[in-house]
Amino acid sequence: MHPILTAAVVAAALFLGGCASTGAPVDVSGADVATRTLENGDTFEEYRVAGQLRMVKITPLRGAPYYLYDRDGDGALDRDDADKVPQTYWKLFSW
Structure with missing residues (x-):
């Protein structure tokens, strides 16, 4: 492999790994979670912090x-x- 191509593959892998590990863009630690099931069978979870x-x-x-x-x-x-x-x-990657 060419050195530039190798560097591009490594950079892409690191970038995707970083995107996958960032988690939620808001802090929901300690949140109160209210869960309900809608009429169509979907599950709806609300995360509230300090109300x-x-x-x-x-x-x-x-x-x-x-x-x-x-x-x-x-x-x-x-x-x-x-x-x-x-x-x-949507969450694209998780491990």
């Missing part, structure tokens, strides 16, 4: 769980400025 909603984890009956966050701490879930829809995050 303020910080994160929501939604686990569909079929499919991968996804997350909604309040990263700025204003009490509202983050939204895309253009469409005003919640920003949705």
Whole structure:
């Protein structure tokens, strides 16, 4: 292998490893978790710190769980400025 290609492969592996290990973009340690099952079978978990909603984890009956966050701490879930829809995050890697 060429040295530049080898360096690129190593850099990509380190980058992906760093992305996978960063965890949630908000601190939910010590959060109160309220879990409920929706009519369609999805599981809805609210994470509240000091009574303020910080994160929501939604686990569909079929499919991968996804997350909604309040990263700025204003009490509202983050939204895309253009469409005003919640920003949705999936966990891509875990080990």
